[in-house]
Amino acid sequence: MTSPAQRRRPPTTQQFVLGELRRAITSGQLKPGAPIRQDALAEQFGVSRVPLREALKTVEAEGLVIHEVHRGYFVAELSLSDLREVYRIREVLEAEAVRQASGRIDGPAFTALEDAQREVEDAADAGDVAEMAAANRRFHFALFEMAGMPRLVRLISTLWDATDAYRALYYAEPAHRDHVVREHQAILAALRARDVEDAVRLLDEHRGNAVTALQEVLQRT
Numbered sequence: 205m206t207s208p209a210q211r212r213r214p215p216t217t218q219q220f221v222l223g224e225l226r227r228a229i230t231s232g233q234l235k236p237g238a239p240i241r242q243d244a245l246a247e248q249f250g251v252s253r254v255p256l257r258e259a260l261k262t263v264e265a266e267g268l269v270i271h272e273v274h275r276g277y278f279v280a281e282l283s284l285s286d287l288r289e290v291y292r293i294r295e296v297l298e299a300e301a302v303r304q305a306s307g308r309i310d311g312p313a314f315t316a317l318e319d320a321q322r323e324v325e326d327a328a329d330a331g332d333v334a335e336m337a338a339a340n341r342r343f344h345f346a347l348f349e350m351a352g353m354p355r356l357v358r359l360i361s362t363l364w365d366a367t368d369a370y371r372a373l374y375y376a377e378p379a380h381r382d383h384v385v386r387e388h389q390a391i392l393a394a395l396r397a398r399d400v401e402d403a404v405r406l407l408d409e410h411r412g413n414a415v416t417a418l419q420e421v422l423q424r425t
Contacts, residue, residue, distance in 0.1 A: 217251055222259040224249050229268050229279055231334030232372035240269060240277035266365045279369055284422050287367065291415050294363050297356060298348065298411075299404045305350035306400035314396070316346045321388050328381040336375050336384075337368065343388060347395075373421050374414055383413060 225245070228234045240260065246253045260277050263269050269277050282290070320343035327336035341364065348357050374380050387410040394403040 218255050218258060221249055221251055221255040222262055225256070225259045225263055226268070226368075227334055229263070230337050230368040230372050232369070232376060234279045234369070235373075236279050236281045236369045238279045239275075240279070242276070267362075268365060268368065280366075282367065282370065282422065284419060287370070287415065287418055287422065290363050290366050291411050294360065295408060295411060297360050297363070298344075298407060301348040301351040301353065301356055301360065302404050302407065303400055304353060304356075305347055306395075306398070306403070308350045308352065309347075309395060313346070313350055317343060317392060317395070320346050321392060324388060325385050328385050331378070331381075333372050333375045336381060337371055340371075340375075340384065340388075367418075370418050370421065371414070374417050377417075380417060384410075387413070 228245070234240065242253055242256055242260075246256045249256070260269060260271075264271055264277070268280055270280050271277050320339060323339035324336060324343055327333075327339050345357065345361070348360055351357070375384070387406065391403055391406045391410065394400075394406055
């Protein structure tokens with residue numbers, strides 16, 4: 205019988221290792237500030253250290269890990285000021301993306317959003333933090349990509365990458381998962397009603413609730 209990781213395995217070892225490394229970080233298996241034990245991870249993924257080293261270079265460029273000379277790799281940490289700055293920039297960019305997308309949301313677009321939302325809800329019910337993080341990202345980016353502004357979407361994606369490890373900590377709490385589900389449902393309702401400014405407001409509240417919870421996480425560490 206194959207494991208879930210084997211069933212998900214992309215066609216190349218490099219892609220597989222990169223995906224599993226990102227998943228380990230975004231699921232909270234590797235927590236912010238934690239050292240990356242390369243031998244242990246290579247054994248866990250069933251690969252040599254060569255593709256793992258290449259994957260580490262990739263996620264370092266994405267800001268998910270940092271490298272310290274003579275010490276190795278660590279999962280990146282954010283300060284409170286970093287966190288607030290990332291979410292403030294997201295607020296500005298994502299509002300523009302939603303406004304630009306609002307006139308382009310048609311039947312198939314709503315179907316994509318609703319499909320992603322069902323995946324969010326299924327993952328929340330199952331308590332699958334990693335899958336909820338992935339489904340949550342699909343939900344939001346299905347909306348942002350409707351703006352037809354790929355440079356803007358790439359900027360937003362970079363900001364999301366910087367906080368992925370913390371998002372996993374947020375989803376670890378059942379109450380937080382329930383909040384996310386309800387907030388997404390309200391955003392969908394506003395989009396169906398073609399009330400773009402209400403959708404922007406609800407997204408602001410959605411981010412604000414996450415920031416408040418993540419601040420508590422950072423203050424405990």
